[in-house]
Amino acid sequence: MSVPILAARDLTKTYGKGPDRFDALKGVSLEVQRGESVAIVGKSGSGKSTLMHLLALLDTPGTGQIHVDGTEANDLSTRRLNALRNSLFGFVFQQFFLNPASSVLENVALPLKIAGVGPRERRRRALEVLEQLQLADKAKNKAANLSGGQKQRVVIARALVNNPQVLFADEPTGNLDTATGRIVEDILFDLNRKDGITLITVTHDHELAQRFERRIFIRDGLLINTDEEHAA
Amino acid sequence: MKPLEILKTAIANSVRSKLRTTLTILAIFVGAFTLTITNGLGTGISNYIDSQVAAVGSSNSFTVSKTNTNTAPGAGPAKYDPSTRVLAAGGRPGATELALSQADLKSIAAVPGITAVTPLTRVSPAYIEWNGHDKYQLSVLPLAGAQPQLAAGSSLDDSSSQSQIVLPVTYVGPLGLSDNNQAVGQTVVIGIDDAAGNMHEVSAQIVGIEQSSLLGVSGGFINKALSTALSNAQGTGAPAAAKDAFADATATFAPSTQAQINTMKSQLSAKGYTAQTLDDRIGTVKTVINAIIGVLDAFAVIALVAAGFGIVNTLLMSVQERTREIGLMKAMGMGSGSVFALFSTEAAFIGFLGSAIGSAVAIGIGTVVSRALARGPLSDLGGLHVLSFAPASVAVVIILVMVIAFVAGTLPAWRAARQNPIDALRYE
Known part of the structure; x- marks a missing residue:
């Protein structure tokens, strides 16, 4: 078996101190293989977002290790960690986090700008990925003037512009109506199947979770084996 | 992020909230304007004194x-020396x-x-x-x-x-x-x-x-x-x-x-x-004039320090408003150094705008006023231009203001830089 793209061992995460202490994760181990589609499912407060943030190297665990493609993340310098996130990961957020005053093109090209890619190349690659998501005609529009579905497609374009190997999505359809949500879901699964991009999605939507190859259920900071809510 | 991109982005960010930036620039404008005028006054009067001094004797x-x-008082009469x-x-x-x-x-x-x-x-x-x-x-x-x-x-x-x-x-x-x-x-x-x-x-x-x-x-x-x-x-x-x-x-x-x-x-x-x-004899006159100019300069710097707090305020609001954006950029791999550079560059740019406009207006108004004075009330003093502007001292004023703005920007920039991407993204 090949080296997993992400491997976590005994992750814990605690917020606050003393009486306010809250253990968000109490020892979670998991592995994600290259090209897999994984749903992290749980109720709000279950620790699912915390787990995703740790896997995406956006936060540091209290204890435990994360290996990215065989490399221990703790050993990496901040600079290497930033570069790794920039080149390896793409992020899709429920609240979009688009810059409303900037054009769609500028929003999509932001990760390239951070990576230090020149303006001409940025434009070319951003247009390419917008083409792929059928948004090329919106490139010059202000991000504020788009519908919810279009916004989420712009966010996906932004996540893809760096050719990432792993796409993290946090409730990607949470702010969308069912029909638009469906379109966005199809795009994400398409990317997973056709381009082999590993898809890790946090959701509380069991219907969406059913479409993933693998589901990880989490409750009170621990992984559980079954979808007990549906089982019950 | 490349330095040039940081500069471009900082400039774009500073014009995003036009009213707020304009007000901050106005505050800096007042300081830079005053400082340029007092400087011009110093240069003009020194130039005049120098030319007058040359009239009285060679250097x-x-x-x-x-x-x-x-000659000490009370020393008694001096002894006669043939x-x-x-x-x-x-x-x-x-x-x-x-x-x-x-x-x-x-x-x-x-x-x-x-x-x-x-x-x-x-x-x-x-x-x-x-x-x-x-x-x-x-x-x-x-x-x-x-x-x-x-x-x-x-x-x-x-x-x-x-x-x-x-x-x-x-x-x-x-x-x-x-x-x-x-x-x-x-x-x-x-x-x-x-x-x-x-x-x-x-x-x-x-x-x-x-x-x-x-x-x-x-x-x-x-x-x-x-x-x-x-x-x-x-x-x-x-x-x-x-x-x-x-x-x-x-x-x-x-x-x-x-x-x-x-x-x-x-x-x-x-x-x-x-x-x-001659310098020994004229020295006291110059010292007095320099002291007066120094006091005026001090007032201008006080105005600039007040403007500096304006910059701190503007940028803190900016950081607050852009918390999620900062979080997003950090999540996408932007380093804390780049975030810091982005905000302090924005501060320096606001400082540059304020001081460049302030100096330009001061030079414009100062030249007109100085000419009018030279023709009117001061026409008896030939060759006196009350205000004259040396490029070097104007450049020093602009750089000084930019430095003050940069220093004022470090607090908000530091705040922005140390933000945790997760906390920033969760911020509502």
Whole structure:
């Protein structure tokens, strides 16, 4: 078996101190293989977002290790960690986090700008990925003037512009109506199947979770084996 | 993120909230405007003083007199010394100064570095007249190396054997001359009493007309030939010894560094002479003016510090507003250093805008006002531009303001940089 793209061992995460202490994760181990589609499912407060943030190297665990493609993340310098996130990961957020005053093109090209890619190349690659998501005609529009579905497609374009190997999505359809949500879901699964991009999605939507190859259920900071809510 | 991209993004960010940025820029504008104006005032007045100083004497000469060692009040009468002579001097009644003799002149000339020593003969002409018109009183200034600011004509020529005089512009009308240009080249007659009370007449050619000036010496400048002629006329019938006593002498030296000048001064002082350059005599005036400008500058800097707090406020709001954006950029791999650079560059850019606009407006208004003043209320002081702007000092003002803005920006920038991407993304 090949080296997993992400491997976590005994992750814990605690917020606050003393009486306010809250253990968000109490020892979670998991592995994600290259090209897999994984749903992290749980109720709000279950620790699912915390787990995703740790896997995406956006936060540091209290204890435990994360290996990215065989490399221990703790050993990496901040600079290497930033570069790794920039080149390896793409992020899709429920609240979009688009810059409303900037054009769609500028929003999509932001990760390239951070990576230090020149303006001409940025434009070319951003247009390419917008083409792929059928948004090329919106490139010059202000991000504020788009519908919810279009916004989420712009966010996906932004996540893809760096050719990432792993796409993290946090409730990607949470702010969308069912029909638009469906379109966005199809795009994400398409990317997973056709381009082999590993898809890790946090959701509380069991219907969406059913479409993933693998589901990880989490409750009170621990992984559980079954979808007990549906089982019950 | 590349530095150029940081600069571009910072500029784009600063114009995003136009009203807020404009207000901050206005605050900086006031400070930069004031600082540029006070600076221009300092430059303008210093320039004027420098040109006036040049009119009173050259910068490479000392006025040398004998050091009076016994002038302390209450020290009692000085002991008589047959080798010294005493002249009545100006100042408090009864003041005297020690006279310089020929031997003293030789001794001064012996100091290394001194190229020439000329005794300052005080000549007191009685009157000046032109072409039979009314006679007017005249005082003359035999200042070696003086370069009066001329309204017409040319400077004195000390090597010429012709007697030459430069008259203040105020003499032109009363003498019966129609204007400055007509006056140049005319021959005037100067009357002077000799020791026996007989009137002698010496003629001299007007070579130049002097602008009215601040350091206001309302006398004529004369060249060596005329000085000699007048002093000979004045000395007619005087005992030989009297001709040989001088109050001061002018010692000229080759252009030197301040250290060389100080060495010569201390050597002269060791020999018992007091040597003063023009800067020594004008120095106090300059010190006072510099102090006034310094106080004005301090007010401008206070205004800028207040504007600095405006920058802190603007950027803190900006950081607050863009919390999620910062979080997103950090999640996408932007380093804390880049985030810090982004916000502090934005601060420096706001500072640059405010100071560049402030300085430009100050230069514009200052030039207009200065011209109007030079034509109107200050027209009596020829050559005075109250405000003049040196590119270097304007650049210093702009850079200073940018530095203040940058420093003000560090607090918000640091806040932005240390944000945890997760907390920033969760921020509602």
